Amino acid sequence: MPGRAAAPASGRRVMKYASGLVAVGFALVLWQGIVTLTGLPKFILPGPLLVAETWWTNRLLIAEHTLITAMEVLIGLGIGTALGIASAIYLASSRIGRLVIQPVLVFTQALPVFALAPILTLWLGFGLGSKIAMAVLIIYFPVTSSFCDGLMRTPQGLLDLSQTMQAGRWRTLWLIRIPAALPSLGSGIRLAAVYAPIGAVIGEWVGASRGLGYLMLLANGRAKTDLMFAAMLTLGVFAVLLHLLVHLATRHLGASLEERG
Structure with missing residues (x-):
């Protein structure tokens, strides 16, 4: 079977x-x-064959800038996920936190990301810091929101069981509510993996000297549309692969926890 x-x-x-x-x-x-x-002329819309040829010709240049963007995205994903998990646990455990902090988090999502990018560049400079901060800002909310929703929707039967076993508040949180909310956390992280490159590239557009976003701007300014498409498609492939890896990792973690349970 x-x-x-x-x-x-x-x-x-x-x-x-x-x-x-x-x-x-x-x-x-x-x-x-x-x-x-x-x-159509190639500076308007290059064909996929020309883009592939350009990608191969400039593969070392694209790989160099991809490495920078990947570093920004992965560091931002790690920091944003950790902060999102901690915030969700606090919000789920504190009624005052939900009343005071959650509306602020929702309000921050109404602010356009492009408006924050110049401010972060001014504060953190043109290096990796501002790009990582942009990625963290985009990643943080979906992870926090998804995990907090999962924590708040623990099946009532499990909560009744913990009350019957006289489990304390924190034991119920760590042994019942968090394991039950892991699928929601996985969904939030998978969504964040798609959004993370957006934050890094927006930061590179505002001010950078390296990265795929910078390469796209440079190619656009020099009317090298084929190179711009090559960099853009590389970013898309990277985002898809990152989403796939996060999906496999979260599924493997969920299966391991089920086996232990």
């Missing part, structure tokens, strides 16, 4: 990846068809 259950699951994953590849292939063919049929 376990073997039969694993086979359909594996088949569904293969179909999912295959459908994704088909969708990407269709998009590339459509892109090339539009360029060929319309005859």
Whole structure:
């Protein structure tokens, strides 16, 4: 029976990846068809073949800037996730915190990110610090919100059981509420993994001398649209891979916790 259950699951994953590849292939063919049929100049819309050629020609340059952006994103993801987890635990444990701090968090999300980027650059300089701070700001809210919702929606049956066993407030939090909220935390981190590159690139657009965002601005200023597309697609692939790695990590962690439970 376990073997039969694993086979359909594996088949569904293969179909999912295959459908994704088909969708990407269709998009590339459509892109090339539009360029060929319309005859658009390459500085307006370069074709995928030209972008691929440009990417290969400038692979070392793109890799150098990708490394900087990846460092900003990964550090920001780690810090933002840690702060989000700590904040969610505090909000779920404190009624006053929910009444006072949660509205402030919601208000901060109404502020446009582009408005904060110049301020952070002014405060933290043109180095990695301002870009990491931008990534943290974008990551922090979805992690905090998702995990806090999970903590607040613990099944009532588990809470009744902890009350029957006379478990204290903190034991109930660590042994029941947090494990029950881990799927929500995983969803928040997966969402943050998609948003994290956005924060880093916005910071690079405002002020930087390295990174994929800087490379895109540089290529755009020199009318090298093919290089700009190559950098942009590299950023997209990086975001997809990061989301996939976070998804696999959270799923593996959830499976390990279930086995221990």
